[in-house]
Amino acid sequence: MTNKQPVGTSKKNWLRENWLRVLTHVGAWLPGMWLAWNWFHNNLGADPVTTLNNVTGRAAMVLLLLCLAATPLYIVTGWRQGLAVRRALxxxxxxxxxxxxxxxxxxxxxxxxxxxxxxxxQTKPYILVGLTALLALSALAITSTKGWQKRLRRQWTRLHALIYPAGVLVMLHFFWQAKAAEKIEPLLYAALLGLLLLVRVTPLRKAIVGRRQRGKTPKRSTIAAPEPAALTTPPQPTE
Amino acid sequence: MNQRKPLSHETMLFTMNRRQFLVRAVPIAAGALLLAACSPDAAPTAPQAVSARPTLTPIPSGASDAPAALVNGLPPALAHAEPYASVNTDELGDALNTFEQITTYNNYYEFSTDKEGPAKLAQNFQTTPWNVEVSGLVNKPRTFSLAELYTLFKHDEYIYRLRCVEAWSEVIPWAGFHLGALLKMVEPQPQAKFVKFTSVLRKDQMPNQNLPILSWPYVEGLRVDEALNNLTILATGMYGKPLTNQQGAPVRLVVPWKYGFKSIKAIVKIELTDQMPVSAWTDAAPDEYGFYANVNPAVNHPRWSQATERRIGQTGRRRTLPFNGYEDQVASLYNGLDLRENY
Incomplete structure (x- = not known):
């Protein structure tokens, strides 16, 4: 979205502009490539179905958390490049x-x-929880294009706020199915999500941004760069 | 309903990969090897190891129960150089799981809560020397060394389905002996109603025993009549070889009509008692894991169904059978018992 400005022709320049995109696409393909490679080499363990289940589930969850981490990173550090890969994530x-x-x-x-x-x-309620999250993500994926963004205008932002409840449902899904002895991992992920959502709460966000900007000389765009209306920003009355 | 079958071998996505093919071919090769390698000793006793379905007919007590001579320090049923099973399927016609599947997919929380973990982390577990203390309400308490278990009790092959409470299953060619034979030797007293089993506690070799995952050591229990049932064995081997560490070497319980967690591993103590023992998993989650833990498709786990199961190595599901398909042999043990209450 913001990356369309003229780019120097040298490769070095291109990489400096696009390293995060490259990293995102390569990283996101890795689990899938790993699964495909080991599938064809008969190397997914004695129970490949469970391996597929675990790897795809974790990959989806981690990518969702990374997607939800872009805005908090921006709020806390002012680093904006992450915002550009949210859609891909x-x-x-x-x-x-x-x-x-x-x-x-x-x-x-x-x-x-x-x-x-x-x-x-019927007997695994956490399946329905996961399914609900998947339906929400499907709606977001379908309407992720520029065309839908234009067509839906303000409604688009509102619709894409669904990513927050979807994230919560994903955590519930992961926690619910885990055995008592294995609840620690889902709790850690849930805590991370909680943190990522907490930073967005308006008073807290303003406090953090204010603190960051006070400690900084106005060198570059400090005019609280309007967050690109996207997956992560709740509707702002001022915009 | 009962006609519903899992995906056939032809349509399975994981059909007959290289390993499965190897294991299918192995019995023939291993059989030939056995004949060549140990025919002088094994010839008189060979039928015991190879007899079809020794599991389903009560073995008549008598001269045939006498244990056979050892081969390289092992009972003939454990003395195969390569993984060996006398048949390719269980009595229902379902293929045995491969040696590799059985030894790389293990629930053994003392080592790891991952299925693949125990195969790696149990490598340095020491199984020699090993003693099993049998005590409690018995007339002749006794501690058996592993060598004594090998020589005192007649070892056979037992092809059993293992149904995990997590809704997966395998068909495993165990080798071992009737628990009842051992119990008879120590002469349980009339007031003994239960058998309590205890696993080894060895924090330096079992990393997860340092974590409060379950209360260690692992404990399990059976009613005495369940323990005396002919299906109940102490397994010392699998696929014609001694148990691997990740399977619960050197001696474990196998109770094929109950969920897998009842089949306690690495046993060091067997006590006869008049108190119902509290199993490790019952202690951890009493509403999820009961004392009986009979395989029962009609009673669901609080967090998932027990109506179906997936056979390891296959895709799709099959219906779970009451008592894991051993209803004829064990249902009478529970006449008058509400199996929904006593899960």
């Missing part, structure tokens, strides 16, 4: 969530609708 998170779901219905349950309904959904 969100779309990758959705892609892994979709793979996670596909693994559940195709490989785990063999597309047996009765098994899925009776056994998969």
């Amino acid at each position: 969100g779309l990758y998170a959705f892609a892994y969530a979709a793979l996670h779901f596909a693994n559940f219905i195709v490989l785990d349950y063999g597309l047996d609708l009765q098994f899925i309904l009776d056994d998969g959904i």
Whole structure:
């Protein structure tokens, strides 16, 4: 969005402008490539279905957290480049969530609708929680294009605030299915999400931004750079 | 309903990979090898190791129960050089899981809460020397060394389904002996109603025993009549070889009609008692794991269904059978017991 300014032709310049994009795309493809490679080499362990489930689920969750980390990073440090990769991160998170779901219905349950309904959904409430999060992410993925952004205007921002409840549902999904002995990991992720959401709360955000700007000489764009209306900003009455 | 079958081998996405093919081919090769390697000793006793389905018919007590001579310090049923099973399927016609699947996918929380962890972390676990103390309400308490277990009790192959409470399952060719044979030797007293099993406590070799995951050492229990049932074995081997460390070497319980967590590993103590023992998992989550833990598709775990299960190495699911398919042999143990209450 903000990256369309004329770029120097030298490669070095290009990389300086785009290193985060490159890192995002390469990093986001890694878990998928790892799974594909090991799938074809018969190397996903004795229970490949569970490995697929765990890797796709974790990848979706981590990408979602990274997506939600861009704005807090901006608030706390003033670093803006992260904002430009939010859409990509969100779309990758959705892609892994979709793979996670596909693994559940195709490989785990063999597309047996009765098994899925009776056994998969009825007795595992956390499946419904995950499914709800996936539906929310689907709506965000479909409307992630510039066209939809224009068509929906203010509603777009409101719609994309769905990423917050979706994140909470993802954490609930992960926590609920874990055994008592394995609750620590989901709790850590949930705590991280809590922190990322907390920083956005208006009074806190203003306090942090104010503190940061007071300690700084007005060297570059300190005019509280209007956050690009996107996935992460709640509707602002001033805009 | 009962016709519903898991995806057939032809349609499975993970059909017959290289390893599965190898293991299918192994019994033939290993059988030939066995004949060549140890025919002088093994010939008279060979039928015991190879007899089809020794698991399902009560073994008549008598001369045939006498243990066989050891081969390289091991009972013939554990003395195979390569993974060996006498048959390719269980009595329901489902393929055995491969040696590699069985030894790389283990729930053994003393080492790791990951399935793959125990195979790596149990490598340096010491199983020699090993003693099993049998005590409590018995007339002849006794401590058995592993060598005594090998020589005193007739070892056989037992092809059993293992159904984990987490809704996955495997078909495993165990080797071992009837727990009942051991119990009869120590002569339980009439007031003994339960058998309590205790795993080894060894914090320096079992890293997770330093963490409060469960109350260590792991404890399990059976009713005496369950312990005496002919399906109940103490396993010392699998696929014709001694147990790997990650499977609970050197001696573990196998109770095939109960969820896998009942089949306690690395046993050092067996006590007969008049008190119902509190299992490690019951202690940790009493509303999720009961004393009986019989495989029961009609009673769900609070967090998931027990109606279906996935066989390791396959995709899709199959219906879980009451008592894991051993209803005929064990359902009568529970006449008059509400299995929903006593989960």
